Amino acid sequence: MSQPVAHAPRHHAALAFIFVTVMLDMLAFGIIIPVLPHLIVDLIGGSIAKAAVWVGAFATLFMVMQFVFSPVQGALSDRYGRRTVILISSFGLGVDFIVMALAPVLWLLFLGRAVSGICAASFSTANAYIADIVPKEKRAAAFGMLGAAFGIGFIVGPALGGFLGHWHLRLPFWVAAGLSLLNFCYGYFVLPESLPPERRAPRFDWRHANPFGAVVLLRRYPQVFALAAVFFLIxxxxFSLNSTYVLYTDYRFGWGPQVVGYTLGLVGLCSGLVQAVLVRRLMPKLGERRMILIGLSLCVLGYLVFGLASSAWLFLTAIPVFCLGGLAGPPAQSMMTHQVDPHEQGRLQGALTSLASLAGIFGPSMFASLFALFISDHAPVHHLPGVAFVLAALLLFAATLVAIRATRHAAPASASTDDIAVAPMAPASLGDVLAADLPSPDPVEPSR
Structure with a gap:
């Protein structure tokens, strides 16, 4: 069904509304990143090894909620409209952050992460909003703008959270609550509905809310299936970063919430520059295949330096190298969308989001437990606290081999660089990248 052409002022205004909506939500999530692991340490009595396991459990719970409720919220937005789902989720996040700010015991904080995972699933609705109002030929650029909103929130949020956490560990949760409730008020008074009643689903169908169904689509396209495997490994x-970065840098270099917040801001800044500037400049010169392989290779190098760095300055030098790995994301997404029929693009993005959530279910606990083991007295190899990053490098090396095989017969891209989405790959996204509880921005047309 063709997209209706909106008047230019309304079109640009709606894009600005959704941009601010996503940015405010990302600020709210980014603010608590540097302090949540330290709050867990306080609530369990001060053991970093035990806290690492709980951090992994928190992140896994968050991703399970995302995995289950992303398609549910997508189906609800198809039936009742995007605006309604976004508003309910923003309000729910605000109330949830207040509960977490007051939580006197670990189980209540744990319950709060479950609610946050449910409410954060509305990020998929923001992407559906973009698909509603933007013509197909301009949609990729609009998703790039949405990726910029994620980047801005991730740059400012952790740095602000680290500064606030320096004064009190629970203060960032109160500020996050305020941002989420401000977002609710902003959306209630400003955000227009993007899906008119005549284009909505006639009823809520549980078959469309199945987190497994869309993945079946990938098997029909061999190259897409292989690249989806690369996407999953990335x-x-x-999640080696998501689940261990804060505690690893505390254990290894003695970094507190403030330093962690600043370094996460550096990661966000470097990632934003790569996505917004380098991708568009290098794509015409290198082509999709070279960009994918160069990006993956730089990711491998970045993870290895993270895991083996003997000093803080060496660890910091790996951040730009790691962020240059973001060169792989946009061409991989572009290559997958070229292979899939136009009427199945949404299902493709849903399948990729499901894979990202699936990685989030298993990754955090795996890496956090590995980190906890290697800093304990029972470590099989001593003096390797960065083992989680070394394992991540091995996974990315495997992804590089798969990508080499999957793209060896790929035709040169015919699309202009304006047709390549530059939204960060999921959770994160650094989506995601270093946030243990960060909702990942979905690729190209995210559905999370």
């Missing part, structure tokens, strides 16, 4: 490897 997301799985990123």
């Amino acid at each position: 997301n799985l490897a990123q």
